[in-house]
Amino acid sequence: MDFSAVSGVEIKMLGNDQLPAVYISNDFCEAIIALQGAQILRFDLKKKNKLVPLLWLSELNQFQSKKAIRGGIPLCFPWFGAHTDQVDYPAHGFARNLTWRLCEITEHGQGHTVILELKDSELTRQYWDYAFCLHMKIECGETLNLEFTLENLDTQPLSFNFAWHSYFPAQIHTAQVHGFEQTLFINQLNSNQTEIQQDEIIQFTQEIDRIYPNTSGCFHLVDEEDFPIFIQTNAPSAVVWNPWIAKAQRLTDVQNDAWQDFVCIECGDLNQEKYKLKAGEICQYRMQIGLTHQQS
Numbered sequence: 001m002d003f004s005a006v007s008g009v010e011i012k013m014l015g016n017d018q019l020p021a022v023y024i025s026n027d028f029c030e031a032i033i034a035l036q037g038a039q040i041l042r043f044d045l046k047k048k049n050k051l052v053p054l055l056w057l058s059e060l061n062q063f064q065s066k067k068a069i070r071g072g073i074p075l076c077f078p079w080f081g082a083h084t085d086q087v088d089y090p091a092h093g094f095a096r097n098l099t100w101r102l103c104e105i106t107e108h109g110q111g112h113t114v115i116l117e118l119k120d121s122e123l124t125r126q127y128w129d130y131a132f133c134l135h136m137k138i139e140c141g142e143t144l145n146l147e148f149t150l151e152n153l154d155t156q157p158l159s160f161n162f163a164w165h166s167y168f169p170a171q172i173h174t175a176q177v178h179g180f181e182q183t184l185f186i187n188q189l190n191s192n193q194t195e196i197q198q199d200e201i202i203q204f205t206q207e208i209d210r211i212y213p214n215t216s217g218c219f220h221l222v223d224e225e226d227f228p229i230f231i232q233t234n235a236p237s238a239v240v241w242n243p244w245i246a247k248a249q250r251l252t253d254v255q256n257d258a259w260q261d262f263v264c265i266e267c268g269d270l271n272q273e274k275y276k277l278k279a280g281e282i283c284q285y286r287m288q289i290g291l292t293h294q295q296s
């Protein structure tokens with residue numbers, strides 16, 4: 001189907017590798033979704049004839065085929081971080097590096113809905129030998145609504161981890177993240193020790209890399225000048241990450257001073273429980289991102 005015939009939709013190619021992306025424009029927002037990784041690259045709300053960006057995207061992206069794009073909302077699946085046994089397997093799983101199938105784009109009173117699909121293939125089976133089907137439903141309207149559905153098509157139960165690795169624009173020295181007080185976290189910068197967060201608010205004064213296996217699913221990012229962003233999810237886990245100076249310099253796709261411009265608040269299922277999904281079963285995670293004070 002020719003999806004560019006849908007009103008408010010254009011299909012454009014990114015970078016030298018010509019990665020296809022869906023460009024959306026409607027009364028509420030402008031958005032860009034790359035088919036590689038079903039990755040939302042941009043989501044800007046239209047407020048008082050101004051565009052307010054809710055996601056951060058690195059200016060150094062080359063948009064290379066099978067290479068993770070830095071910024072927006074990359075999807076980590078079926079593992080998070082480095083693979084536990086295989087050092088040469090891609091970090092954060094393979095789902096963000098592969099091209100998903102564009103199944104549907106619809107325009108309606110609340111904006112646009114895009115549905116993408118990734119199924120097991122010869123390539124995915126090299127890393128993870130299971131039959132599965134993933135769907136990402138992306139609603140671009142007054143808020144950004146995501147729904148991730150995993151269907152186990154195998155005869156074996158699945159063990160997996162999953163996260164929406166969202167990059168939010170922030171001024172790092174004034175940004176505050178709310179919603180993690182008294183929550184247990186695994187400190188990835190301290191030999192994965194578990195700690196309880198005592199502070200009501202997270203503020204950024206150094207590198208931070210924390211996995212919160214079980215959370216309330218309701219977070220706010222507050223900055224001095226900008227509208228507060230809310231994140232609401234039924235996914236149990238979250239990660240808060242900022243690379244700070246030294247690590248950012250090692251990231252070739254982030255400008256040296258750009259670590260000051262974003263924070264990652266990632267929502268997903270990072271519980272270490274094995275066999276989360278039985279053969280034939282389906283699980284679904286949802287996340288909503290928007291501005292706390294809606295102004296038109």
Ligand code: BG6
Nearest residue numbers: 068091092165188209239241266
């Ligand atoms: C975070 C991890 O989610 O992603 C960090 O907690 C990691 O440890 C970061 O450095 C970035 O990962 P990548 O693979 O996108 O560079």
